[in-house]
Amino acid sequence: MSEPLLRVEGLVTTFPGARGARLPVVDRVDVAIARGEAVALVGESGCGKSMTALSIVGLVPKPGRIDAGCIRMAGRELRGLPVTALRRVRGAEIAMIFQEPATSLNPVQTVGAQVVEAITLHESVARGAARRRALGLFEQVGIPDPPARFVAYPHQLSGGLKQRVMIAIALAARPQLLIADEPTTALDVTIQAQILELLRGLARETGTAILLITHDLGVVNEIADRVAVMYAGRIVEEGTRAAVLGAPRHPYTQGLLRSMPARAAPGERLAEIPGVVPAPDMWPSGCRFADRCVLVMDMCRAREPERTSFGANAAARCHAVVAEASR
Amino acid sequence: MEGHVLGNLFAAALIGLASLVAWRGRRSAFWSERIAEIVRRRPIATIVVALYLGVALLDSVAWRDAQPGEVSVEARSLLDRVFPSDFRERSYSAPLASVEFYGGQPLAHPGRHLLGTDILGRDVLHLALGGARVALLIGGLTSLIAIPLAIALGLAAGYFGGRVDDLVFLLLSTLASMPSILLLVALIMVIGRGPIQVCLALAVTSWVSFCRVVRGETLKLRELDYVQAARALGVSELRIVWRHVLPNLSHLVVITFVLTFSQLVLSEAILSWLGVGIDGSWGQMIDQARDELARDPIIAWNLAAASTALFVLILAVNRVGDAVRDVLDPRTLRESS
Amino acid sequence: MLGYLLRRTAWGAATVLGVLLFLFALFFLYATPQDVARQALGEKAPPEAIVQWLVNHGYDKPAVWNPQHPFDTRLAEHFRRMLLFDFGRSDADDVPIAQRLRDGVGPSLSVTVPLLALGLPLALSLALLVAFFRETYIDRAGVVLCVLAMSVSVLVYILGGQFLLGKLLRWFPISGFDPDPSVLLRFLALPVLVGLFAHVGADVRFYRAVFLEESGRDYVRTARAKGAGDARVMARHVLPNALIPVLTNVVVEIPFLFTGSILLESFFGIPGLGSITVDAIHSNDFATLRVMVYLGALLFIAGQILTDVAYTIVDPRVRLG
Numbered sequence: 015m016s017e018p019l020l021r022v023e024g025l026v027t028t029f030p031g032a033r034g035a036r037l038p039v040v041d042r043v044d045v046a047i048a049r050g051e052a053v054a055l056v057g058e059s060g061c062g063k064s065m066t067a068l069s070i071v072g073l074v075p076k077p078g079r080i081d082a083g084c085i086r087m088a089g090r091e092l093r094g095l096p097v098t099a100l101r102r103v104r105g106a107e108i109a110m111i112f113q114e115p116a117t118s119l120n121p122v123q124t125v126g127a128q129v130v131e132a133i134t135l136h137e138s139v140a141r142g143a144a145r146r147r148a149l150g151l152f153e154q155v156g157i158p159d160p161p162a163r164f165v166a167y168p169h170q171l172s173g174g175l176k177q178r179v180m181i182a183i184a185l186a187a188r189p190q191l192l193i194a195d196e197p198t199t200a201l202d203v204t205i206q207a208q209i210l211e212l213l214r215g216l217a218r219e220t221g222t223a224i225l226l227i228t229h230d231l232g233v234v235n236e237i238a239d240r241v242a243v244m245y246a247g248r249i250v251e252e253g254t255r256a257a258v259l260g261a262p263r264h265p266y267t268q269g270l271l272r273s274m275p276a277r278a279a280p281g282e283r284l285a286e287i288p289g290v291v292p293a294p295d296m297w298p299s300g301c302r303f304a305d306r307c308v309l310v311m312d313m314c315r316a317r318e319p320e321r322t323s324f325g326a327n328a329a330a331r332c333h334a335v336v337a338e339a340s341r
Numbered sequence: 342m343e344g345h346v347l348g349n350l351f352a353a354a355l356i357g358l359a360s361l362v363a364w365r366g367r368r369s370a371f372w373s374e375r376i377a378e379i380v381r382r383r384p385i386a387t388i389v390v391a392l393y394l395g396v397a398l399l400d401s402v403a404w405r406d407a408q409p410g411e412v413s414v415e416a417r418s419l420l421d422r423v424f425p426s427d428f429r430e431r432s433y434s435a436p437l438a439s440v441e442f443y444g445g446q447p448l449a450h451p452g453r454h455l456l457g458t459d460i461l462g463r464d465v466l467h468l469a470l471g472g473a474r475v476a477l478l479i480g481g482l483t484s485l486i487a488i489p490l491a492i493a494l495g496l497a498a499g500y501f502g503g504r505v506d507d508l509v510f511l512l513l514s515t516l517a518s519m520p521s522i523l524l525l526v527a528l529i530m531v532i533g534r535g536p537i538q539v540c541l542a543l544a545v546t547s548w549v550s551f552c553r554v555v556r557g558e559t560l561k562l563r564e565l566d567y568v569q570a571a572r573a574l575g576v577s578e579l580r581i582v583w584r585h586v587l588p589n590l591s592h593l594v595v596i597t598f599v600l601t602f603s604q605l606v607l608s609e610a611i612l613s614w615l616g617v618g619i620d621g622s623w624g625q626m627i628d629q630a631r632d633e634l635a636r637d638p639i640i641a642w643n644l645a646a647a648s649t650a651l652f653v654l655i656l657a658v659n660r661v662g663d664a665v666r667d668v669l670d671p672r673t674l675r676e677s678s
Numbered sequence: 679m680l681g682y683l684l685r686r687t688a689w690g691a692a693t694v695l696g697v698l699l700f701l702f703a704l705f706f707l708y709a710t711p712q713d714v715a716r717q718a719l720g721e722k723a724p725p726e727a728i729v730q731w732l733v734n735h736g737y738d739k740p741a742v743w744n745p746q747h748p749f750d751t752r753l754a755e756h757f758r759r760m761l762l763f764d765f766g767r768s769d770a771d772d773v774p775i776a777q778r779l780r781d782g783v784g785p786s787l788s789v790t791v792p793l794l795a796l797g798l799p800l801a802l803s804l805a806l807l808v809a810f811f812r813e814t815y816i817d818r819a820g821v822v823l824c825v826l827a828m829s830v831s832v833l834v835y836i837l838g839g840q841f842l843l844g845k846l847l848r849w850f851p852i853s854g855f856d857p858d859p860s861v862l863l864r865f866l867a868l869p870v871l872v873g874l875f876a877h878v879g880a881d882v883r884f885y886r887a888v889f890l891e892e893s894g895r896d897y898v899r900t901a902r903a904k905g906a907g908d909a910r911v912m913a914r915h916v917l918p919n920a921l922i923p924v925l926t927n928v929v930v931e932i933p934f935l936f937t938g939s940i941l942l943e944s945f946f947g948i949p950g951l952g953s954i955t956v957d958a959i960h961s962n963d964f965a966t967l968r969v970m971v972y973l974g975a976l977l978f979i980a981g982q983i984l985t986d987v988a989y990t991i992v993d994p995r996v997r998l999g
Contacts (some may be wrong), residue, residue, distance in 0.1 A: 073902055076813060098907075105905035112903075117896040122918050122994055131914075132904045167994045183904060514689070515696035518982075520974035522940060526959050527967055531704055603829070610831050611941065615959055627833050634841040635852075648834045656829035663825070 017089060019223050020047040020070070020108075020191055025083035027062075027069045029294070036081065037294035039065050041247035043083075045225075047191065052217060052224040054238035054255075056231065056270075060291055062247040063227045067193045070225075071108055072100050088190065106136040109184035113196040115176035119168040125179045126152075126164030132186035151182040156212055174205035178212065185216065192217070195227045210236045231274055235259060243267050246292060246302040253328030263330040265307050301333065309334035345403035345416035348474075352401035355481070379664045386660035393473045393654050396420065400474040420470055425450065430462035436642050457642040459629065469646040472623040476654060479540060479609045479619065480602040486544035488594060491552035492587075498552075499559025500582060509556070513549050521546045522611065529617040536619045539612065543605055551597045555590060562586050592669040599662040603655045610651065623647040686986055690979040695757075697975040701968055702756050760972055770963035778954055778966070779973075785855055786938030786950030788866060793873045794935060798928060801878055805885030810912055812890060820882070827879025836945045839872040853947035869946040873939065885924060892920045922993050929988045933977030937970075
């Protein structure tokens with residue numbers, strides 16, 4: 015297989031905990047995204063998926079920092095790059111959109127100016143040409159009446175329109191990878207579908223790869239080619255969409271799918287995974303899901319499971335699955 | 342009632358109050374953790390403030406030495422008794438000097454005045470230490486008047502809203518719009534120049550901003566779910582305010598008290614300079630030392646002692662105040678939980 | 679928006695009336711005019727002189743209620759005259775107060791305007807610098823310096839400045855004022871310098887907090903994700919947003935440019951409105967003091983309304999709401 019567009023190996027991102035210790039919120043995570051591929055990173059809040067995304071572009075908020083791992087984009091190592099080089103990567107090679115479009119746009123700048131900035135930061139283009147390209151982007155992302163919206167301020171636009179502007183900003187410098195951190199969570203359900211369709215369509219048109227961060231399995235189903243499931247800082251299952259969503263192996267993934275409201279019959283009690291996600295300072299030795307797992311064995315509490323592949327399309331980190339498979 | 346008896350009562354009340362708070366506070370993990378954190382962050386500043394408090398308390402406990410046949414003897418505090426009873430000279434003398442500054446006459450207590458003497462011959466170190474009591478009186482008494490007033494009216498305005506709110510808000514706007522120094526002076530000129538009157542005037546000008554904060558917080562708290570639930574259960578309004586709203590304001594009270602303390606003391610210094618301050622304050626010392634720098638050779642020790650004493654206390658209170666605000670601010674409380 | 683401004687103006691008017699009422703209660707009901715008269719004329723003044731003085735200064739009318747002529751009371755007189763800016767004469771030396779005010783505005787402005795014009799860019803630049811290097815030694819040192827500077831009393835700055843620069847180094851005259859442009863600068867230098875030093879600590883701390891708060895916002899993260907560098911983020915994103923609270927802070931001060939700084943003017947012998955106020959305090963001139971408090975309140979309320987206007991101009995969210 016050819017070298018993937020983005021390869022993350024052994025990423026460890028830590029935050030300071032009590033008494034000077036450093037707690038990993040991203041714990042030895044591996045991610046690989048091929049050109050034009052859409053990969054979804056799924057998990058509950060606090061599992062470290064957003065921090066993984068921020069680590070890739072080097073925007074981990076202080077006092078957090080990346081302690082280990084390599085992040086290779088198109089063959090080039092991003093960790094350790096001088097700030098000026100990293101700035102050129104951001105926007106032009108890897109772009110990112112965030113969850114809250116309302117606060118993610120500069121309130122005192124017109125949305126048009128913000129898109130133009132995304133262009134002129136990376137290319138020396140004349141003002142007029144940049145403006146024309148920005149207007150074209152507005153059209154591409156489906157904003158009606160682009161010239162009128164161009165001079166509008168963020169607060170004058172609806173949530174859906176604001177998110178379209180964010181997508182326009184992200185695609186302005188023609189990146190090869192777009193990281194979308196919960197892009198639809200803050201939007202109405204009807205708008206969610208539109209935005210997802212937009213993302214999918216644009217990605218296909220421009221050949222941009224997508225890394226989608228989400229907690230919503232329904233969203234995953236719409237867009238992703240491959241899925242990775244995160245729990246307490248580690249990737250516990252990964253594979254093609256069909257494999258992970260259709261035939262999940264890890265008990266956590268199974269629990270997530272079972273608990274989706276869409277899967278419950280009317281009148282039936284919703285299934286849930288008992289317990290809560292442990293905080294980084296309370297991670298047990300051994301498998302972190304052990305306390306909530308229906309398949310838990312003695313081995314689970316003693317040793318962390320290793321990554322086991324099941325063909326080219328699936329892999330999971332679980333003792334029970336390995337035990338089952340070897341029977 | 343005589344001045345020193347009032348001072349004794351005040352000191353006793355303060356110690357009593359502090360012990361009560363400490364005893365109740367020990368049982369609350371919330372407060373003891375917070376206080377430990379504050380001390381951990383600013384150990385030096387806390388010790389400095391405690392030292393000033395100690396000196397102020399020493400200076401508050403005073404009594405007369407009953408002498409047979411003496412008509413009137415001044416009451417002397419514990420601080421006064423550290424110094425010899427008749428420690429005065431006739432006029433200026435430099436620190437640790439043995440002769441007067443002007444004229445060179447030998448002093449009554451040569452070499453004993455660590456910071457020299459002022460124009461009336463009083464020992465400057467004694468005066469500087471005595472200013473601590475005045476400063477803490479200013480901060481303490483003023484806050485004692487202003488804070489309950491602000492809470493009472495702010496609570497009423499925020500909780501009951503409507504007409505009450507409008508009235509209180511009008512009162513706040515009226516007071517807030519008058520420049521505070523002018524208002525202070527006007528008040529003092531009218532109600533008198535004693536220490537209690539000055540504290541009262543300071544209270545009138547300083548309760549406004551805290552009242553606004555209380556009003557804002559009460560508005561927020563009123564809409565909280567558990568307050569609505571209590572109301573739905575039929576709990577009386579007064580009880581709701583007392584048990585649910587008031588305790589949530591306690592951290593604000595502490596923050597406000599510490600942060601406005603330095604403002605109050607600095608304001609009094611300006612009042613002293615304008616001639617309407619409290620006797621014995623550092624501000625008064627600075628005012629009296631005004632033209633000493635213009636003399637030739639200059640007399641600097643008076644001004645230096647008062648300014649330094651004032652500066653060190655204000656700095657320490659500011660430092661502690663920052664730590665108090667960081668530790669008790671509900672926003673940081675939320676982030677750390 | 680117009681409706682909002684009208685409401686604010688109405689509220690301001692109500693506050694002005696409240697201020698006048700408060701002043702009346704303080705000066706006329708609590709302190710008796712006889713005391714004021716005696717202070718102005720001296721303890722030994724004969725009763726007829728006191729009565730005459732009271733009549734001259736309008737203190738002879740009944741305070742609040744006059745059965746014969748409902749509006750011929752001190753209360754009504756007080757309100758009428760203040761609202762019409764008919765300030766009468768000083769209790770201390772009989773000079774018309776309005777004239778004193780006119781004479782004093784110029785000198786006051788000559789100190790306060792340079793203070794603002796120099797102090798604002800200075801504090802902003804320092805705060806920007808410190809915020810740019812946040813969490814480094816520069817930032818920490820800056821914050822400590824600010825707290826140190828804030829903890830020193832203004833009086834000490836004044837006395838120290840006078841001593842150091844006036845007496846010791848003899849760079850500027852210790853005090854005094856001369857409107858002649860060729861020497862005016864020398865007299866203004868010291869009060870302006872001292873004023874700058876006295877306020878820079880608190881200002882930088884406040885502006886730094888504003889800059890830091892804006893720097894932590896989501897749109898800054900977006901700008902960084904676009905590939906913008908720190909300098910550009912500061913200049914193009916943080917600064918314009920931060921200027922909104924900064925501006926409102928400054929606009930509130932504008933009316934007070936006219937009243938002048940009490941301390942600076944009296945210490946440095948500037949014959950402005952601040953000096954007038956201090957003289958009124960020292961000579962128990964209640965009439966002038968009343969006027970100064972009233973004007974101060976008026977200017978404050980005007981400042982509030984100006985601030986609201988400024989907000990609507992500067993913040994697109996308010997303007998195009």
